[in-house]
Amino acid sequence: MKIKIVPRSDVKITKKTTSKYKPLLEALDQLKPGGQAIEATFSNEKEFAAMRNVVYAYNRANNVKVKSSKDSANGKVYYFLNK
Secondary structure (H helix, E strand, C coil): CCCCCCCHHHCCCCHHHHCCCHHHHHHHHCCCCCCCCEEEECCCHHHHHHHHHHHHHHHHHHCCCCEEEEECCCCEEEEECCC
16 A cells, blocks of 8 residues: 655545536636625524535635625525725
8 A cells, every 4th residue: 555645735636516506616717806795594503514515625726816795684695805
């Protein structure tokens, strides 16, 4: 058995692109600074946390800072880019 230490940036995780959050990732690619926002609905806090993790990973991978605003009463979250 050979064991080798590699940089974390060399390890690509492809699971998120085949998940139910793929439409969110595609919509994040279309965001423009100061432009429109994405409105996403969630049914529970677990689903909201999963979407948040997807956005955090997107931010790291693309070196951007997508911001969010949560509307708990209506089960919606908005993602946007500031100017």
